[in-house]
Amino acid sequence: MKIRTRIVRLTYLLHRWTGIVGCLLMLCWFVSGITMLFVGYPKLTPWERLAALPVLEAQFAYQPLSTDTRQQPGEEISLTSIGRQPAYVTASQTDGLHSNNANDARNIDATAPAIALTAAQAYLPNTPMHYDALIQEDRWTHSRSLDKHRPLHRIGTQSPNAGLLYVSSSTAQVVLDAPQGQQYWNYVGAWMHWLYPFRNHSTDPVWNWIIIALSGIGLLSSISGMVVGVWRWRFSRPYRSGRRSPYPEGWMRWHHMIGLLFGAIVCTWIFSGLMAMNPAGIIFSETVKPDLQAYQGPETARNPALANPATILVRLQAQAFDAVELKWMRLDAMDYVLAHDAQAQTRLVVAGQAGLEIRQSWSIPDxxxxxxxxxxxxxxxxxxxxxxxxxxxxxxxxxxxxxxxxxxxxxxxxxxxxxxxxxxxxxxxxxxxxxxxxxxxxxxxxxxxxxxxxxxxxLAYPRTRDILLILLSLGGIVVCLTGVVIGWRHLRRQQP
Structure with missing residues (x-):
């Protein structure tokens, strides 16, 4: 009996003292979670990037791709626009990223601030802007996908498109935009949700373990609260007041009642947030990387039929497809070109016996x-x-x-x-x-x-899903808000 009494008392104490910190933390998480449903963390989506590119004109004097040299393992070449001028962007395992003018193959000095500013002005035309700095990383550029573009040119923009643009120092392409309104909302959204004030780098073990530790405290608080709430609820014999809850009115009663209704969803969201951090590497211990070089096929000389961009663009325009970007690729040693338009739609260009063929997609046998x-x-x-x-x-x-x-x-x-x-x-x-x-x-x-x-x-009913998530989050907010008030009053009583 003494052991049971000790367990009960420890559970009450655990919920009381972890709840003082946990409820305040979870209140921030729920408020920021609702914000994140409508305002995401700054990123440049393919739709935004491609929509800002001009149509590649077939009449331009493009420098054809060389057909004499063999493709390097993992090499990718794209024809796009940088500063509204056609340019080749090459990515390889040996040389990394670099860009060249598509007319004369001149190297583009992506490290020059003037080149970066020109690229930014092409992305947001008629927008006043100024060169800010060359930075390695800041609060909006923690994404690991930006590592190959670092350091980044940071460019400030003014009304009507006030905010920040980030330009690659490897290719001079715009790689991220952070509008001012999105930045403000992120301070009560993703920035607060993921506690980015504690994050200094894209890979930050200290920040990682802070999130894990705080999530653990919140999980202990919510689970112990559920246990205490069930213990205090009279399922069969009511209290003398005739109520099922021992708390007749006030914050304690609200915390008890709403906690029983929404405690499970609070526990679920904290637990899943903890899983996002992959604590101790328990999830990604058996990741396998596919052999993309084997998928692409052996190194071969490029197909001459696909070497001239102008010929490809003429064929695409005949199919009423206005390409803004071409990418040379291989599938099982067969060359083809992947074309994108401004709406991120795609076409495949392959060299057939009768000339260039335009396809919507590959078949399974392909x-x-x-x-x-x-x-x-x-x-x-x-x-x-x-x-x-x-x-x-x-x-x-x-x-x-x-x-x-x-x-x-x-x-x-x-x-x-x-x-x-x-x-x-x-x-x-x-x-x-x-x-x-x-x-x-x-x-x-x-x-x-x-x-x-x-x-x-x-996801097929996004509005219904948003409303449901907001209602459940509001329930979590009430649980946490009442817990914060109760914890604050308890701390005040503890003061001499």
Whole structure:
């Protein structure tokens, strides 16, 4: 009996003292979570980037690609526009990123502030702006996807598009925009939700463990609160007052009643937020990287039929497709060009026997032989997706992963490897879109689903989902707000 009494007392004390910190923290999380439904963390989505590019004109004197040299492993070449002038951007494992003028192959000095300012003015025309600084990282540029572009040119813009633009010092392309209004909302949104004042770098172990520790405190507070709330609720025999709760009125009664109603969702959201940090690396221990070089095929000389951009653009315009960007790619040693327009729509350009062919997407027989080479294990199953499934789906642009385009149709591959890896290939581009081990698919439910309810059926009704999440968040806010008041009053009573 003494042991039970001690356990009960320790549970009460645990909820009381962790709740003083936990409720204030969780109150910030719920308020910022509602904000994040409508205003995302600053990022440059493919839709924004491509919409700002001019149409590539077939009449321009493009420098043809060389057909004498073999492609380097992992090399990618794109024809795009920098400062509204056509330019080649090359990415390779050996030389990294660099850009050249598409007319005379002159190297573009992406480190020059004047070049960066010209690129920014082309992205936001008729907007007054000034060069701010060359920075390695600041509060809006923690994303690891920007590492290959660092250091970054930071450019300040004024009304009507006040904010910040960030330009790559490798290619002189605009890689991030942070409008002033989005910055302000992020101070009560993602910046507060992820406690970015404690984060100094894109990889910051101290910040990582601060989030884990605070999430652990919040989880202990919410679980102990649920236990105490059930203990204090009279299911069979009411209290002398005739109520089921011992608290007749005031903040304690509200905290007890609303806590019983919304305690489970509070626990769920804190737990899923903890899982987002992958504590002690328990989730991503069995990640497998696909062999993209094997998927692309052996190194070969470029196909001469696809070497001249002007010829490709003429063929695309004949199909009423106005390309703003071309990307030279390979699939199982076969060259092709991936074209994007300003709406992020795509076309495939391949060299056929009758000349250049324009395709909407690849077929399964086109992709499957190369896809089998992605992993050195047998392919257990493959399936074409005409609709999204639980692991491959499109999020709205404000979401944390909203900048990733997930197209249909897609090819889903399940490999018979120890990690039970699943790979999705975008058939409209031929690119490997998503790679998930069994552990990562589990993490998808522990974090993404529990935290943001992002299954395709719910995402199909975004307004209904937003309203439901807001109502549940408001319940969590009431639980935390009443807990903050109760904790504050208790601390005041403790003072001499």
């Amino acid at each position: 992709v499957l032989p190369a896809a089998r080479k992605l992993l050195p294990w047998p392919l257990a199953e493959h399936r074409m997706l005409a609709s999204f499934d639980a692991y491959y789906y499109q999020r709205h642009q404000e979401a944390m992963n909203g900048a990733a385009i997930q197209r249909l149709p897609a090819l889903r591959l399940d490999f018979d490897d120890p990690a039970h890896t699943r790979i999705y290939i975008d058939l409209r581009t031929g690119e490997v879109s998503t790679v998930l081990s069994r552990a990562q698919r589990t993490w998808r439910w522990l974090f993404y689903f529990l935290h943001s309810w992002d299954t395709p059926p719910l």
